Amino acid sequence: xxxxxxxxxxxxxxxxxxxxxxxxxxxxxxxxxxxxxxxxxxxxxxxxxxxxxxxxxxxxxxxxxxxxxxxxxxxxxxxxxxxxxxxxxxxxxxxxxxxxxxxxxxxxxxxxxxxxxxxxxxxxxxxxxxxxxxxxxxxxxxxxxxxxxxxxxxxxxxxxxxxxxxxxxxxxxxxxxxxxxxxxxxxxxxxxxxxxxxxxxxxxxxxxxxxxxxxxxxxxxxxxxxxxxx
Numbered sequence: 026x027x028x029x030x031x032x033x034x035x036x037x038x039x040x041x042x043x044x045x046x047x048x049x050x051x052x053x054x055x056x057x058x059x060x061x062x063x064x065x066x067x068x069x070x071x072x073x074x075x076x077x078x079x080x081x082x083x084x085x086x087x088x089x090x091x092x093x094x095x096x097x098x099x100x101x102x103x104x105x106x107x108x109x110x111x112x113x114x115x116x117x118x119x120x121x122x123x124x125x126x127x128x129x130x131x132x133x134x135x136x137x138x139x140x141x142x143x144x145x146x147x148x149x150x151x152x153x154x155x156x157x158x159x160x161x162x163x164x165x166x167x168x169x170x171x172x173x174x175x176x177x178x179x180x181x182x183x184x185x186x187x188x189x190x191x192x193x194x195x196x197x198x199x200x201x202x203x204x205x206x207x208x209x210x211x212x213x214x215x216x217x218x219x220x221x222x223x224x225x226x227x228x229x230x231x232x233x234x235x236x237x238x239x240x241x242x243x244x245x246x247x248x249x250x251x252x253x254x255x
Contacts, residue, residue: 031055032118035088037081037103039063041152042122043094044072046184049160053183059084068152085112093121101130108133120144120180125200127168127193142177143168146186149207160185168193
């Protein structure tokens, strides 16, 4: 199904993640052949103009690479539902972007002959073209069967990310680490800006911007340092 390395990409999930991933792959030379309707079709069409809006089964029928970018709670039923109606194709690449799952959630597709891939770009998506620049500075967690791991890694690179292999059994711990970093950061900043606003500081987010960024960058540098030898 692969022709000169270029793929027909179909996207199921038109929230903040799917259209941006599709745009990144389109920038690498792939063709986006369809996308489902989502939470903000106007925003999705701004990121992926002129891409036909189709139902999920038609997206699967047209695509050589299917991107599943839906909420965690919807992913298992989506995969099994498409499998039950015989939607998946032999040799078709099926890639989901959820941090919590590896490839086991794609088993119904794999049993129909599809190739399961899990690639989570580790950025906070806004659903706009700004994300394309963020992807260029980011990493992606990659989980796939050993025989097709290079395909998953190559797709992560084409999205703009540096791939990092995460074992299937480590995906829950990985998802917990991602959730802790994002939710804790958002909560603490929310508390801090609220207190500054209470004492009359205008634009508390702007006031904290340099402080928070420099603090986070220092913490990340320290976390990246190798521990001392004992």
